[in-house]
Each structure stands twice: as structure tokens, then as C-alpha cells.
Amino acid sequence: MLVFPRPDAPLALSVDASDVGIGGVLQQLVDNTWQPLAFFSRRLQHAETKYSTFSRELLAAYCAVKHFRYMLEGSTFTLFTDHKPLSHALLAKPGKHSPREAHHLDFISQFTADIKYIRGKENVVADALSRMHIDAIQAIDEIDLHQITIDQRDDEELNRLRHSENLTFKQVPVPCSNETIWTTSYHLAANGMIEHLHRQLKAAIRAHSDPNRWTEYLPFILLGIRSTIKADIGFTPAEMIYGTTLTLPGQMVAPTTPTRMPDPTSYTSRVREYLAKPFNVAPRTQNTRTHVPKDIQSWTHVFVRNDGGTARLQTPYSGPFKVLKRYSKFFVIDIDGRRDSVSVDRLKKAILDDDLARKRTQNTAVQNGNCDSPVITTSTKSGRLVQRPHRFAVYTQ
Incomplete structure (x- = not known):
């Protein structure tokens, strides 16, 4: 039987693999007894059945860690396996394993490096989970429909629900009998638990600015749903599962109590008045000082700085070019027979041989x-x- 997890209890993950499947069990140690928290198992695909024994055991450990990642991340735990070479896999030399096995070992090492060997007879639970496979499910024919009708007549809770407005019941005739059984009618808009949860999820997703990114908001939405107290039972879903409340993000920061609480009415009116006033922003004063050489009006030839995108080995200046006319802000120079006006900020004096x-x-x-x-x-x-x-x-x- 599964138990509630205890934060102070040591964790262990036992894994095993067979020819048909892989399995694992997450356990906690309480009073020198391993108590199961959750189980994991799945069948091997056709290509995975051709893996070696080491690869299958490593695949079982990789899939189990990945399945229980939400509980193992940030925790210290031990990985138990009945395949002894796997306990020394992280100490092997580089290049010994295939790329697939190296990827699995790299993922496991991100959570734990404590891999220990146990004998096969001590790894019973994981071994049983790795060998379970169901090919078909057979229905049970021994159902006493007559006894069900009798029990429904004497059931006080069912009689109370039949007269409620939230659910709609209808009578279903029992085969080979004149009796009927009360059951809820199938209606997509009914207030069933699943339909109610779906409506709550959709309403929370649509409340965000970009519903298309609902996968990013889903963890926070589920955290809010699981931390909300149900009016009918007086507990949160997290308390019913874990036996304690969840730690919310806001509880990780110490609250600060303001010395003076503002009046909501006056605060709203002040904000409205402040936003109604026009914002007069004065122009920013330019304090940039430019250096102009004193003999700039006597320059006969100049270099021109190459602005914009330049090549990797291009010189920062081009020239020298002859000055045709001089003005206070720009010079008219001769660039390869073409007259061009260039700002004095881009000019540099050229000293010729003369x-x-x-x-x-x-x-x-x-x-x-x-x-x-x-x-x-x-x-x-x-x-x-x-x-x-x-x-x-x-x-x-």
C-alpha cells in the first residue's frame, strides 16, 4: 500500500529490467522499513528488446529517474539495481559506452551518482513490475444487478442527490428484468468532476495574455487549484494527497507590514488626477563639447574618417584630399575629382611633404x-x- 511522503525520510529508487519490460519503485526509509511511494513500469519496444542486459538495465534506471523527476529533483537518493556492472558505470573510462548509453548515464548523473548493487531476491518489487504484461482485459460476468437495485433504494446519499439540481438522473432498465437502476445521464455540460476541472482550467488559461503559451502557465494554474480549499470538504487537494499543505511561492519571502495603509478610495482618486495631468518634459540640455583645432581654417589638405560599416583591414581614414572651400561646420573638398561637403567632425589635418x-x-x-x-x-x-x-x-x- 502506498504511503504519504515524508520530507525527512531517505529516498531510494529500485529498478530492474526483463526481456519484456522495465520497472521501478520509489521508496522511503521509515523505522528501518522501506515504504513504497510510487510505482513505474512499461513494456519494452521491439527495438529495445534487442538491447544487451546492461543497456536494458540502464534504460530502466533512465526511464525511472525521468518518470519520478518531479520528486527526485533537488533530493538526495540512492539508485538500487541488481545488475552489478551498472553500479560502476559512472566510473568507466570515456568511450567505453555507446552514445545512447552515454546519454542515459549523463542524465542519471544529473540527479545522483550513488548507484548501489543489491541481490535479485532483495529487489522483488522492481523485478515484479518489469515482468508484468497484460495482453487482454476480461470483464467480470458475476454482477448482481438485482442487488444493486435493492442497495440503491436504501441509499440515503443517492436519494439526496436525485433531488438536487446539480445532477440529473435517469432510470436504466436492467436486462432480463422489470427493474431499473438510477444513473447519471451522459451530458458534456454536466457538473461532473472532470468537466468542472476542465472548465476551471480553460477559464484560467484564457485569463492570461497569451493563451497559446498555455504550457508555460499550466504549472502555476495547477498549483493554484491544488492549493485552493474546497468548500464542501474544507481541505485542499494537496492536503488530501500529501497530508499537508503546499509551500506557495509567496510564503518563501518574509512579508513586510507597511506602517500606514493607504485609503483605497483616496489612492484611486490621486492616481486618476496624476494621470490626467499632462507631462511636461523639458528638453535635455546638450553638454557635449566638441574640439575644433584653432588652425582649421588654414588646412589645405585633409583626411576623411570612414564612418559606417568598414571592412576588417580597412584604414580608418581616407585621403589626403584637397580643400576647396571652408565653412564653419563643413568643408568642400575634392574627392577623386568630385566636389563633396564633409562635416568638420570627420576631418583630420593632412601634413604633406612640402x-x-x-x-x-x-x-x-x-x-x-x-x-x-x-x-x-x-x-x-x-x-x-x-x-x-x-x-x-x-x-x-
């Missing part, structure tokens, strides 16, 4: 004492007066 030769001639004259330029006396940042030598007179002008 300018370098002229500057070398001036420097030589200064060094030989042939320069008639007077010596310039300048002041430093600290305020001291400095008299430059003759050879630096050209650079201080």
Missing part, C-alpha cells in the same frame, strides 16, 4: 642663429615666466 620640408628649413635656420624671430617669453601653468631658447622659437608660435 610642409615638412618647409618646417625643416625653419628649424635649421633657428639652430644656426639665422632666424630673425624674437625670443618668446611664455608663462607656465603655475605662473612662472619662461624664456624659450632660439631653437624652440618656431614651436612656441
Whole structure:
């Protein structure tokens, strides 16, 4: 018999595989006794029956962990198997297993690395689940319909439901008899438990902004349904299954009690007045400073910066190009025989060979004492007066 899970109890997952199927049982240890929490089993497909013994045992462990993932994720548990090579599979050298087996081992290692071997006679439950297969279901013919009609007449709960407005009953004649049995009529819009749950799910999904992404909202919707107290029984569905309430996301954060609760009426009126006022946003002041060289009006040739998408090894500037006209914001330059207006922000001074030769001639004259330029006396940042030598007179002008 299944038991309620206990958060403080150690968990174990026992798995086994046979020639026809795989099985597993999730258990918890309470008072030195393993108690079953849930079972898992399925038949092997035709291709899976051709697997080796190791592959089938590994497939059983992989499918069982994947089936009980909602309970094993974030928990510490032990994986028991009666196939001893599987207990050392995670310690094998890389390349020993096939890609399928490596994928299964990788998935199992994300949940646990504690794989232990137990003898086959101690793995009875998982072994039985792996060998169960049902080819057909036979109906039971020994049904006493006459006794059912007698029990329905004396059933107080059934008589009370027959007079309620939520359910509609009708009489069904018993075969080979003059008696009838009361049963609910089949109606898709009836207030049955399944139909009621479906309507609740659909209403919750339609309440979201994008119902097409209902798979993302479904876990939160089911959490809300399972945590809602039923009016007729006074308990939540989670309490009926697990014996305790679920921890909601809001309970993980400590609540803060405001010192002063605002009046809902005045708060709504203040928000309405605030939104009714026009928002006057002043223009943002531009504090960007641009640097313009002082001798920009004397430039004869310039380089042009290459903006936009450039090739990987393209130079950042093109040129030099001759300046035709100068304006305060842009220059008119000659680019390969074509007149073009370019902003001064993209220009860079080009020093030609003639300018370098002229500057070398001036420097030589200064060094030989042939320069008639007077010596310039300048002041430093600290305020001291400095008299430059003759050879630096050209650079201080």
C-alpha cells in the first residue's frame, strides 16, 4: 500500500529490467522499513528488446529517474539495481559506452551518482513490475444487478442527490428484468468532476495574455487549484494527497507590514488626477563639447574618417584630399575629382611633404642663429615666466 511522503525520510529508487519490460519503485526509509511511494513500469519496444542486459538495465534506471523527476529533483537518493556492472558505470573510462548509453548515464548523473548493487531476491518489487504484461482485459460476468437495485433504494446519499439540481438522473432498465437502476445521464455540460476541472482550467488559461503559451502557465494554474480549499470538504487537494499543505511561492519571502495603509478610495482618486495631468518634459540640455583645432581654417589638405560599416583591414581614414572651400561646420573638398561637403567632425589635418620640408628649413635656420624671430617669453601653468631658447622659437608660435 502506498504511503504519504515524508520530507525527512531517505529516498531510494529500485529498478530492474526483463526481456519484456522495465520497472521501478520509489521508496522511503521509515523505522528501518522501506515504504513504497510510487510505482513505474512499461513494456519494452521491439527495438529495445534487442538491447544487451546492461543497456536494458540502464534504460530502466533512465526511464525511472525521468518518470519520478518531479520528486527526485533537488533530493538526495540512492539508485538500487541488481545488475552489478551498472553500479560502476559512472566510473568507466570515456568511450567505453555507446552514445545512447552515454546519454542515459549523463542524465542519471544529473540527479545522483550513488548507484548501489543489491541481490535479485532483495529487489522483488522492481523485478515484479518489469515482468508484468497484460495482453487482454476480461470483464467480470458475476454482477448482481438485482442487488444493486435493492442497495440503491436504501441509499440515503443517492436519494439526496436525485433531488438536487446539480445532477440529473435517469432510470436504466436492467436486462432480463422489470427493474431499473438510477444513473447519471451522459451530458458534456454536466457538473461532473472532470468537466468542472476542465472548465476551471480553460477559464484560467484564457485569463492570461497569451493563451497559446498555455504550457508555460499550466504549472502555476495547477498549483493554484491544488492549493485552493474546497468548500464542501474544507481541505485542499494537496492536503488530501500529501497530508499537508503546499509551500506557495509567496510564503518563501518574509512579508513586510507597511506602517500606514493607504485609503483605497483616496489612492484611486490621486492616481486618476496624476494621470490626467499632462507631462511636461523639458528638453535635455546638450553638454557635449566638441574640439575644433584653432588652425582649421588654414588646412589645405585633409583626411576623411570612414564612418559606417568598414571592412576588417580597412584604414580608418581616407585621403589626403584637397580643400576647396571652408565653412564653419563643413568643408568642400575634392574627392577623386568630385566636389563633396564633409562635416568638420570627420576631418583630420593632412601634413604633406612640402610642409615638412618647409618646417625643416625653419628649424635649421633657428639652430644656426639665422632666424630673425624674437625670443618668446611664455608663462607656465603655475605662473612662472619662461624664456624659450632660439631653437624652440618656431614651436612656441
